Amino acid sequence: MVDMDTIEGAGYDRIELLQVAESVARDKGIDQEEVIEAMEQAIQKAARSRYGHENDVRAEIDRKTGDIHLARFLEVADEIENDATQITLAEAHKRNPDAQIGDFLTEALPPIDFGRIAAQTAKQVIVQKVREAERARQYNEYKDRVTEIVNGIVKRVEFGNVTVDLGRAEAVLRRDEVIPRENFRPGDRVRAYIYDVRQEQRGPQIFLSRTHPQFMAKLFAQEVPEIYDGIIEIKAVARDPGSRAKIAVLSNDSSIDPVGACVGMRGSRVQAVVGELQGEKIDIIQWSPDPATFIVNGLAPAEVAKVVLDEDTRKIEVVVPDEQLSLAIGRRGQNVRLASQLTGWDIVILTEEEESERRQEEFRTRSQMFIDALEVDDVLAHLLVTEGFSSVEEVAFVPMEDLMSIEGFDEDLAGELRTRAHNYLAEKEEEYTRRRRELGVADDLMGVAGLSGAMLVALGEGGIKTRDDLADLAADELNDRDEGVLRDFGLSMDDANAIIMAARAHWFDDEEPAEDGGAEEETARGA
Numbered sequence: 420m421v422d423m424d425t426i427e428g429a430g431y432d433r434i435e436l437l438q439v440a441e442s443v444a445r446d447k448g449i450d451q452e453e454v455i456e457a458m459e460q461a462i463q464k465a466a467r468s469r470y471g472h473e474n475d476v477r478a479e480i481d482r483k484t485g486d487i488h489l490a491r492f493l494e495v496a497d498e499i500e501n502d503a504t505q506i507t508l509a510e511a512h513k514r515n516p517d518a519q520i521g522d523f524l525t526e527a528l529p530p531i532d533f534g535r536i537a538a539q540t541a542k543q544v545i546v547q548k549v550r551e552a553e554r555a556r557q558y559n560e561y562k563d564r565v566t567e568i569v570n571g572i573v574k575r576v577e578f579g580n581v582t583v584d585l586g587r588a589e590a591v592l593r594r595d596e597v598i599p600r601e602n603f604r605p606g607d608r609v610r611a612y613i614y615d616v617r618q619e620q621r622g623p624q625i626f627l628s629r630t631h632p633q634f635m636a637k638l639f640a641q642e643v644p645e646i647y648d649g650i651i652e653i654k655a656v657a658r659d660p661g662s663r664a665k666i667a668v669l670s671n672d673s674s675i676d677p678v679g680a681c682v683g684m685r686g687s688r689v690q691a692v693v694g695e696l697q698g699e700k701i702d703i704i705q706w707s708p709d710p711a712t713f714i715v716n717g718l719a720p721a722e723v724a725k726v727v728l729d730e731d732t733r734k735i736e737v738v739v740p741d742e743q744l745s746l747a748i749g750r751r752g753q754n755v756r757l758a759s760q761l762t763g764w765d766i767v768i769l770t771e772e773e774e775s776e777r778r779q780e781e782f783r784t785r786s787q788m789f790i791d792a793l794e795v796d797d798v799l800a801h802l803l804v805t806e807g808f809s810s811v812e813e814v815a816f817v818p819m820e821d822l823m824s825i826e827g828f829d830e831d832l833a834g835e836l837r838t839r840a841h842n843y844l845a846e847k848e849e850e851y852t853r854r855r856r857e858l859g860v861a862d863d864l865m866g867v868a869g870l871s872g873a874m875l876v877a878l879g880e881g882g883i884k885t886r887d888d889l890a891d892l893a894a895d896e897l898n899d900r901d902e903g904v905l906r907d908f909g910l911s912m913d914d915a916n917a918i919i920m921a922a923r924a925h926w927f928d929d930e931e932p933a934e935d936g937g938a939e940e941e942t943a944r945g946a
Contacts, residue, residue, distance in 0.1 A: 437485045453552040455480055462487060470528065473503040489528040495520055550622075557588040558623035562616045568637045569627070573607040583609055583627060590625035598629050598697050599661040610695065612637060629696075630660035638695055639666065642688045643681055651677045654706040657760035661697055663749075665717060665757045667706040678703045702757075710735070710764060717758035721747035724771060731911030732900075734765040741770045785809055793839045802827070815840035848872050854879075861885045869918040874905055890922040 440458060444451040462478040466489050470476050475492040493506040495518050511518035518524060571583035571590065579594030581603050592603075592611055603609060611627035612634035618624075628634060636653045645651040650672050658664040670677040681703045682689050689701055702720075707713040714735055715723045725738040739747045747768050748755050759766045769777070782804055789800040792811045806825050808814055814822070814836055822833035851872030858879030863886045865875065881904035883889050894915035897905045905915070 437482075450552070455482065457547075457552070462489075466528070471503070473501070475504045476528065487530065489530065491526040491528055493524045493526070495522045495524065554622040557625075558616065558618055561588060561613065561623065561625050565613050565616055566633065566637075567613050568610060568634070568641070569613060570608065570610050571627075573603045573605050573609055575605055576603055581609070583611065585625070588623070588625060590627045592627040592629065596626075596628035596630050598699070601629070601661070601697055630658065632656035632658050632664075635664055635666065635692065635696065635699075635701070638692045639681060639688075642683070642691050645670075645675060645677075645680045650675060651680055652706075655761045655763075657757040658699070659753055659757060661699055663700045663702070663753055663757065664696075665702045665704055665761045667704045667713070667717070667761055669706040678705055704761070710762070714758065714762050714764055714766065717761050718747055718754065718766075721754065723747075725774070731913070732765070733763065734767065736767045736769055736774075738769050738771055738774045741772055744768065744770050789814075792843045793836060795836070795839075799836075811840050811843055815844055851876050859884050864889065864922075867918060868921045869914065871908075874908060877905055877907070886922050886925065890919065890926065892919060894919060 437455075440451055440454040444454045459478045459480055462480075463476060466476045466478055467474065470491070475494075477490055477492060479488045479490075480486070481488070492504070493511075494504060495508055495511045496505040497508070497520060499505050499507060506524060508518065508520060511522070511524055514524055515522075569585055569590070571585045574582045574584045574589065576582075579597070581592040581597065583590045583592055590611075590613070592609065596611075596614075597603075609629075611629050612631050613625060614628045614631050614633070615626040616623060617626070633656065635658060636656050639653060640646045643651065646653060646668075650670065652669045652671065653666060654669050655667040656664070657666075666681070668677040668681055670680070680688075683691075689703065693699060693701060704716045704719060707716060710730075711726045711728055714726065714737065718737065718739075721739055721743045723737055723739055727736040727738075729735070737747070746754070749757075755766050755768055782801075785804045785808075786797060786800040788811070789795060789803050789808075790797060793800075793814070802825055803814065808817075819830070819833050819837070822828055822836060823830060854876045855872070858876065860875055860879040861884055864870065864878065864884075867886065867889065870878075878884070878889065883892070883904060892904075894912055895903065897903050897915040897918065898910040898912065900906055903910075903915075910918075
C-alpha cells in the first residue's frame with residue numbers, strides 16, 4: 420500500500436509521495452485525488468497526536484510539488500468556549516486587522532517527524548480511506564449492471580458458495596444459485612447473471628446466479644441476433660435448473676419464425692445455450708396473446724383435446740387423450756409445473772375419461788337438484804340440464820321464451836316451472852332468514868350489495884356478524900378456495916373486493932358531514 424517511511428519530517432521524498440498516490444489510484448481503479456485526500460487525513464491525524472487532539476490541525480499536500488503544509492485553525496468568536504480552537508476578535512485583530520466574527524485564522528506549524536506508531540496509524544487511515552473509495556467505485560460501477568451477464572474466474576469455493584473475481588470486483592455465486600451437480604474449482608472460468616447488487620456493512624455485495632430464468636433469456640439474446648435487435652421478444656421463461664426449461668418467444672416480423680430463429684441452423688443456437696446450462700433441455704414455444712392457445716403450446720410436446728378457462732381464478736382445465744396423460748404431466752409433474760410457471764395459469768390436467776365421468780356426475784347432480792327443488796320427474800330435469808340450466812334461480816328469472824323454446828315445453832308447463840322455482844326460492848329465503856337470526860347476524864349486513872341469504876348464513880357461521888366485521892376482512896378471506904368464508908359461492912377476486920367495499924361504504928358516509936361542515940366553515944370565513 421503506502422510506505423510511510425517516505426513521509427517522515429522534512430526528509431520525505433515529495434515526488435515519491437505523489438507517485439505512490441498515482442500508483443495506488445491506478446491499482447485500485449479510483450481517483451488519485453481520493454488517495455491524496457486520504458493521505459492528508461492520515462498526516463492530519465498524526466499531526467494532531469503530536470500537537471494535541473484538542474487543536475484543529477489540518478494538513479494539505481501540494482498537488483504539484485508534493486509539499487506537506489501543516490496549519491492550526493482558529494475561529495474568531497464573540498465568546499470563547501474552547502481556547503484551543505477559538506480566538507477573540509481583539510486577539511484576531513492583532514494578527515489580521517480585517518478579521519471578523521466567524522473567520523478562521525491559520526498558524527503555520529513546522530513539519531513533524533513521524534515516529535513508528537504515528538506512521539503506522541497514518542498508514543491504517545490511508546488503507547481504510549482507499550478501501551472505502553474502492554468499495555464506492557465498485558458499487559457505482561456494478562449497481563447499474565444488474566440483469567447483465569458477466570464473465571469471471573473462480574477465486575475460492577467455501578461450503579458450495581463460489582467467490583468469483585470479475586477483474587475490478589469480487590462477486591458471490593451462492594450454492595442455491597449454482598446449477599445442480601455443477602462443480603467449480605479455483606481458476607475455472609464462469610459465466611453468470613447479476614441479479615442483485617447491495618451496499619452492505621462489509622462493502623458492496625454483487626450476487627450472481629446461474630439458475631435465474633433471466634440467465635437463460637440473456638444467453639439466448641447473445642446467441643440469437645434477432646432477439647438482440649428486438650425483432651424477436653422473449654415473453655416468458657420457466658426453468659427447472661439443470662433439467663428442463665421452457666421459453667416463450669414472439670416475432671415482431673411476420674416473415675421470421677421465432678422458434679426456428681432460436682433453434683438455429685441444425686440446432687446450433689439452442690445447443691450453445693444448452694451447453695452453457697449443463698445439458699438443460701429447452702422447449703422453445705410460440706407465445707400467443709390468447710391464453711388457451713398459449714397454454715396448449717406450453718404443454719408441448721403433449722397433445723391437448725380440449726381446454727376450459729376460468730379467467731376469474733386464472734385456472735384452466737386441460738383435457739388430454741388417455742395415452743397423453745403422462746407426457747402432459749411430465750416426470751414428477753415437471754412439464755405441467757413449468758407450463759404453469761410460463762403462462763401464469765393454474766393448470767389442471769384431466770384425461771378424456773376423467774372429464775367424461777365428471778361431466779356425467781355434474782349432470783346427475785344438477786338433475787337431482789331440479790327433481791328435488793321443482794318436484795319434476797327425471798325426464799324434465801334432464802331436459803333442463805341439457806339446455807344449459809344450472810340453478811333454480813335461472814329457471815325462476817329467465818324470460819318465458821327461453822323455457823318455452825325447450826322441445827316439449829308449452830306455456831303452461833313453463834309457467835308452472837317458474838311458479839315452483841319462485842316458491843322454492845321463497846322457502847329457502849325464509850329458511851336463511853331464520854338461520855341468520857339464530858346466528859345473530861345483524862340486519863345491517865342485509866343492505867350490503869352482492870350478498871345473498873345463503874351468503875349471510877355462511878358469514879354468520881364463520882363469525883362475521885356485523886357490517887364492520889365484514890368491512891375489516893381482506894378479499895382472500897372471503898374467496899380463498901381452502902379457508903375463505905364464502906369459498907362455496909364461486910366469488911372472483913373482483914366480486915369479493917366489491918362486497919368488502921360495499922360493507923365499508925358507511926365509514927365514508929360518516930366522514931361526509933364533517934367534510935361538508937368544514938367546507939361551509941371555509942365558505943363562511945371567506946365571506
